[in-house]
Amino acid sequence: MTYFPEEVVEHIFSFLPLHSDRNTVSLVCRVWYEVERLSRRAVFVGNCYAVRPERLVQRFPNVRTLTVKGKPHFADFNLVPPDWGGYAGPWIDAAARSCMGLEELRMKRMVVLDENLELLARSFPRFKALVLISCEGFSTDGLAAIASHCKLLRELDLQENDVDDHGPRWLSCFPDSCTSLVSLNFACIKGEVNPGALERLVARSPNLRSLRLNRSVSVDTLSKILVRTPNLEDLGTGNLTDESESYLRLSSALEKCKMLRSLSGFWDASPICVPFIYPLCHHLTGLNLSYTPTLDYSDLTKMISRCVKLQRLWVLDCISDKGLQVVASSCKDLQELRVFPSDFYVAGYSVVTEEGLVAISSGCPKLSSLLYFCHQMTNEALITVAKNCPNFIRFRLCILEPKKPDAITNQPLDEGFGAIVRECKGLRRLSISGLLTDKVFMDIGKYGKQLEMLSIAFAGDSDKGMMHVMNGCKNLRKLEIRDSPFSDVALLGNVAKYETMRSLWMSGCNVTLKGCQVLATKMPMLNVEIMNELDESSEMEENHGDPSRVDKLYVYRTTAGARNDAPDFVKIL
Amino acid sequence: MEMIDAELRLGPPGSDVNVVVQPARTAAKRSSSAVKSEASGTGGGNDDDAAPASKVQVVGWPPVRAYRKNACHAAAEAASARTTTKKQGEQGGGGLYVKVSMDGAPYLRKVDLRTYGGYRELRDALDALFGCFSSSLPGFAIAYEDKDGDLMLAGDVPWDMFICSCKKLRIMRGSEAR
Numbered sequence: 001m002t003y004f005p006e007e008v009v010e011h012i013f014s015f016l017p018l019h020s021d022r023n024t025v026s027l028v029c030r031v032w033y034e035v036e037r038l039s040r041r042a043v044f045v046g047n048c049y050a051v052r053p054e055r056l057v058q059r060f061p062n063v064r065t066l067t068v069k070g071k072p073h074f075a076d077f078n079l080v081p082p083d084w085g086g087y088a089g090p091w092i093d094a095a096a097r098s099c100m101g102l103e104e105l106r107m108k109r110m111v112v113l114d115e116n117l118e119l120l121a122r123s124f125p126r127f128k129a130l131v132l133i134s135c136e137g138f139s140t141d142g143l144a145a146i147a148s149h150c151k152l153l154r155e156l157d158l159q160e161n162d163v164d165d166h167g168p169r170w171l172s173c174f175p176d177s178c179t180s181l182v183s184l185n186f187a188c189i190k191g192e193v194n195p196g197a198l199e200r201l202v203a204r205s206p207n208l209r210s211l212r213l214n215r216s217v218s219v220d221t222l223s224k225i226l227v228r229t230p231n232l233e234d235l236g237t238g239n240l241t242d243e244s245e246s247y248l249r250l251s252s253a254l255e256k257c258k259m260l261r262s263l264s265g266f267w268d269a270s271p272i273c274v275p276f277i278y279p280l281c282h283h284l285t286g287l288n289l290s291y292t293p294t295l296d297y298s299d300l301t302k303m304i305s306r307c308v309k310l311q312r313l314w315v316l317d318c319i320s321d322k323g324l325q326v327v328a329s330s331c332k333d334l335q336e337l338r339v340f341p342s343d344f345y346v347a348g349y350s351v352v353t354e355e356g357l358v359a360i361s362s363g364c365p366k367l368s369s370l371l372y373f374c375h376q377m378t379n380e381a382l383i384t385v386a387k388n389c390p391n392f393i394r395f396r397l398c399i400l401e402p403k404k405p406d407a408i409t410n411q412p413l414d415e416g417f418g419a420i421v422r423e424c425k426g427l428r429r430l431s432i433s434g435l436l437t438d439k440v441f442m443d444i445g446k447y448g449k450q451l452e453m454l455s456i457a458f459a460g461d462s463d464k465g466m467m468h469v470m471n472g473c474k475n476l477r478k479l480e481i482r483d484s485p486f487s488d489v490a491l492l493g494n495v496a497k498y499e500t501m502r503s504l505w506m507s508g509c510n511v512t513l514k515g516c517q518v519l520a521t522k523m524p525m526l527n528v529e530i531m532n533e534l535d536e537s538s539e540m541e542e543n544h545g546d547p548s549r550v551d552k553l554y555v556y557r558t559t560a561g562a563r564n565d566a567p568d569f570v571k572i573l
Numbered sequence: 574m575e576m577i578d579a580e581l582r583l584g585p586p587g588s589d590v591n592v593v594v595q596p597a598r599t600a601a602k603r604s605s606s607a608v609k610s611e612a613s614g615t616g617g618g619n620d621d622d623a624a625p626a627s628k629v630q631v632v633g634w635p636p637v638r639a640y641r642k643n644a645c646h647a648a649a650e651a652a653s654a655r656t657t658t659k660k661q662g663e664q665g666g667g668g669l670y671v672k673v674s675m676d677g678a679p680y681l682r683k684v685d686l687r688t689y690g691g692y693r694e695l696r697d698a699l700d701a702l703f704g705c706f707s708s709s710l711p712g713f714a715i716a717y718e719d720k721d722g723d724l725m726l727a728g729d730v731p732w733d734m735f736i737c738s739c740k741k742l743r744i745m746r747g748s749e750a751r
Binding site (some may be wrong): 074076077078079134160161162165166167168169188191192215267268290291292293294340341342373398400402431455457482 | 631635640641644645648702
């Protein structure tokens with residue numbers, strides 16, 4: 001290979017789609033390192049504190065797509081205190097100085113400020129796509145800057161962000177010359193948008209393929225928009241609360257959208273809207289009804305029973321076991337199912353149980369991705385599910401009551417989850433719940449060879465549990481644990497493992513300050529962050545135990561050293 | 574009380590360790606310290622005043638994103654607002670849309686009075702639409718045309734009475750309103 005000119009080497013590298021492969025070739029020799037780094041177009045940073053932004057942009061000055069993830073996953077559930085970190089600013093600043101060719105920025109669980117968006121909008125002349133998922137810290141003013149200045153914008157995709165609403169002005173900031181939009185998702189924007197501005201924007205965007213509206217958009221406005229977008233493939237509706245006559249207009253507009261494959265939104269949907277969706281159903285491959293508590297099991301099943309090509313379905317548990325049976329008999333191509341709870345309290349009446357899951361598993365053998373919130377589960381059901389669906393890649397089961405045993409036998413659910421890891425050889429992500437002993441971890445360690453992410457809550461008896469996982473799961477990248485009896489012994493049982501992982505989260509466990517200090521000393525390439533509740537000292541005394549017990553622990557490998565933006569309540573050892 | 578000897582040893586991890594672990598008790602204690610009962614609430618969809626013991630919530634559990642929880646609460650509140658105003662209002666179903674004009678603005682807007690809880694929310698909503706109450710502009714006042722066709726200043730009568738009699742809204746310049 002030394003006889004090949006660099007352009008040829010670069011061309012060969014362009015056939016390597018995976019980041020990991022490109023990372024590997026860059027280790028071969030200096031020449032390859034240089035060729036690779038200068039030709040790298042996409043960089044993925046799984047933990048924004050694992051590497052300094054300046055270092056990254058220096059190494060990859062020609063990057064076009066940058067993906068950065070910030071807070072740990074449990075931040076989604078308010079387990080990470082506010083102001084913990086994950087700031088987008090340093091990344092955008094660094095890129096603005098060194099990567100003029102940046103075209104796409106994707107961020108997840110980061111704090112993005114309006115001034116960051118303004119800098120972004122002005123710094124990259126070829127900027128095309130902004131995707132923000134579960135971010136916060138910005139307002140519609142930041143979006144106005146993006147709309148105003150990114151002349152080649154193709155994609156503005158805002159998923160489940162917490163955005164301050166400063167009025168509808170931002171949408172009108174797209175200039176008349178902006179005709180390049182392919183994807184626009186503003187479903188998470190809380191306030192009104194100007195319907196006229198929206199209609200005009202859509203009218204001058206002939207390439208629009210994906211459009212997700214927010215709650216403020218009426219059926220009338222939606223009808224007017226759809227007339228302009230016959231090539232739309234993915235639609236998130238506005239609210240569907242209007243009177244019946246509006247739906248007639250909507251219906252005739254929808255008929256023109258022959259390419260529509262994916263539907264979501266359904267904000268505040270009235271059951272009146274359901275029949276008007278029927279003509280679309282038999283083409284749909286994706287359907288998200290999980291924000292619609294206003295449709296009951298009967299409305300839902302009338303719609304879903306017609307969706308014979310469905311591959312991805314997100315619903316609320318008001319669909320009930322009966323409804324899931326309808327899904328099982330109608331949607332034979334189903335690959336991904338998510339059933340969310342409509343009542344967030346722990347003790348509720350059972351609408352979705354193990355029966356619904358068993359029905360789905362027997363009717364939908366292609367099922368590979370599951371997120372299932374339910375009130376009860378049995379080992380027998382899980383064993384059946386494992387036999388019916390050996391192709392699970394993601395299996396996340398959340399029994400709403402912590403430590404709830406098998407609903408019939410009252411035994412722990414070790415056997416059931418054990419069957420899942422044993423049968424599903426390709427399992428990459430697993431979340432467990434219910435009453436579980438160390439036995440389940442023995443199985444996870446023994447069979448979970450492809451497992452990359454494991455979420456544990458209120459499970460296990462002793463340190464042996466966590467040790468099974470740490471020693472057995474060869475491909476483990478992310479381990480997150482809450483309220484489980486693992487102590488310093490487990491934390492320190494296999495310290496070298498942490499270098500092969502992205503991160504470890506432990507909260508409500510039995511690790512102590514001393515244990516964390518030992519870890520930090522033994523492994524200088526890890527950041528060991530501890531966060532303690534600002535509890536009254538009286539509670540500490542009551543515990544009699546170690547006042548140095550650590551409430552929250554976040555450990556991650558890094559080349560950047562301790563971060564300098566940590567708030568007071570975070571201690572980095 | 575746990576004593577953990579974390580020094581280097583020659584055995585495999587987890588062996589020969591003098592640890593007294595009472596995981597069940599500790600875990601139970603841990604869970605109780607993580608439990609916070611919600612006194613009042615953000616539980617918008619729940620009509621109960623006092624949360625019964627079975628409804629005590631564990632922090633961060635169930636693992637549902639805050640965004641999703643907020644969206645469902647907003648949906649539940651909107652739904653119950655629709656049903657309560659349905660009982661109150663003379664017009665059944667749908668919203669109570671009135672035109673809103675602002676002096677100097679080229680086109681009118683429409684707002685659904687049923688979506689606001691009171692005058693403050695109405696004012697904030699109009700400010701979001703027209704930007705009329707930001708400090709840089711001279712004073713504006715909210716006036717409305719009532720059933721008799723008279724131009725009235727908003728705010729004198731209780732909100733519920735107001736939404737029944739309001740036919741049109743007009744945002745007037747302060748100088749004219751005086």
